[in-house]
Amino acid sequence: MSWQAVARKEFRDAIRSRWLHGSTLFFVLFLGGAAALFFGALLGPDSRQVSNLFGFFASLGVFSFSFPGLLALVLGFVALSTSYGSITEERESGSIKLLLSLPNSRLDAVIGKLLGRSGVVVAALLVGFFATFVVLLATGTRLELGSFVPQVALTALLGVAFVSVGLSISALADSNREATLATMGLYLVFAILWGSISEGIPKLLNYAAEQLGAGGVAELTRVKLGVFLKYLNPLKTYETLAAQLYYGPAQARLVSTTFGERAVLAPVLEGSPPFYFSGWFLFVILLAWIVIPAVVGYWAFERADL
């Protein structure tokens, strides 16, 4: 089992990169800075509790904003950037020949890279959270550790998921340039387009059903499908799981819905929500975003000539 050797090499290599130093500094300033701003200046002593920042969700219907959502966007970008070149760059520099002339299997290489690069992203993230923690203590903020600690863990998992996505792009791409473009495109999909796509698909199905004379799709079904598709996006999976830590599942499922969706879905969630809206199911989706891209990446890499 030499994936440990690969993981150690990846970590030692990446930990020296300027990109990592930059992103660590960024997390410190972003997380610690936001905490200092909120709990040091904006909020009065009475409302100094973690949920007022890390559990900050505001939905204006068409437009929703949340601090976890913002953190997810940034983290997704950092994690993808850390991993999308992990194989293509080694191909282009030729160092992959050193890696694979040693007794490392292709599987060792993929697992080692996933863990090594994830370690780097998680380390940068944890430094940021540590800075936040210091700020929280210094400002006498109520810690709500029961919610905050699991949120840190969830955030780390989201980072690993995006490392895995980047890694699979790197395994599938023929060149670093191709990997860069694919990563940019995919990030665009996750960050911006996914919402429109997941709202559009039920509408399309409805239209198709009407044209075929099947009488259209019930509104509740359409909304359920649309919201379910929305939560397949790891950014949204994370966001709603983070919300659940502070506000419980029923409210959390509504954080990224529109007013229309909310009106239809709220009664369902208050009653007995379907399993695919349960926290555990969404957690499995988040884990799937770690496992499936890595498996696809391995599958492609295993078949490729160097």
Added chain:
Amino acid sequence: MTAIELDGVTKRFEDVTAVSDLSLTVEEGEVFGFLGPNGAGKSTTINVLLDFVRPTEGSVTVLGHDAREESVAVRERTGVLPEGFGVYDRLTGRAHVEFAIDSKEVDADPDDVLERVGLADAADRKAGGYSKGMRQRLALAMALVGDPDLLVLDEPSSGLDPAGAKEMREIVLSEAERGTTVFFSSHILEQVEAVCDRVGILRGGELVAVDSIEGLREATDADATLRVSVGDPVADEVLAEIRDLAGVRSVDRDGDDALRVACDSDAKTAVVTELEERGITVTDFTTEEASLEDLFLAYTEDDSDVAVDDSDGAENDRSEAAESERSDAADAEEAGGTDDPTEAGTADEEDGGDDADSEASAEDTEVAR
């Protein structure tokens, strides 16, 4: 036992067949040289051994393991110096060797290995700042970790200066003495000649000859080339006289102050004596064991398409050979200065000579086949 066995290996890439129906056996403990011009398929063959690329057809067994299915087992006992590799720019030399030690799961001291390849002083520097030669040594150090049973070296001396190439040769020889099988590719023939038990010559993806160096030399009837530096220009009649000497095949001017004589080894003294008797001062002479190179060209170049680039490459090899063979070290410095420009200037003339040789030997090849 057999260290490497290729059986009917063909590798086709999208639009080109890199290796075609290649069968080859290398015995354990053997030092095998794999020769061929660029693009002949040497690296592809080596990449197949290491499972970097997968053969389109044929089977490959290395150290008793299937190269495709049991590649990790193969690489556990194989040290590799790949061709066209890159280093991890941000990692130090020592970190590279530690990575090799970790991957091979052996207990070794990185500093010992680095010492052995002459990189001990640079162990703590980032490999990104290493020269080409240092990178080559670093990869060799990684290959040597864990005392492999098989060393696969793809163009091991590329980027090394003559001293480095000599060290590389010594390391290869000492590994061979330890019983390690060595499989290496090169286009620098002197490297191969100095260390190899057997040589395989690859051309256009096909193995055109496998034999010992002596065997190949006999098969192509190639001779030594004598390069004589003279004080004064040599008149045509003198050239003719020399051409008439027993054992001399051809004489050409190599600039105004040198001659190039293709002759039997026994005839060398006679040539020099003849020149001096004619009142021509011989300032220096070198013997080039050009035989192997001619032989190489004979096997690897078609009569019709002698590429200019290839010939230039051959010229360089030749002058390197000359330098290493020079008996008088004091002369080497002086002659070294004038050597290269002259050689470059007469490259065209030389091409003609090589051509002739190629043709002659190519016929022999046909017969041999």
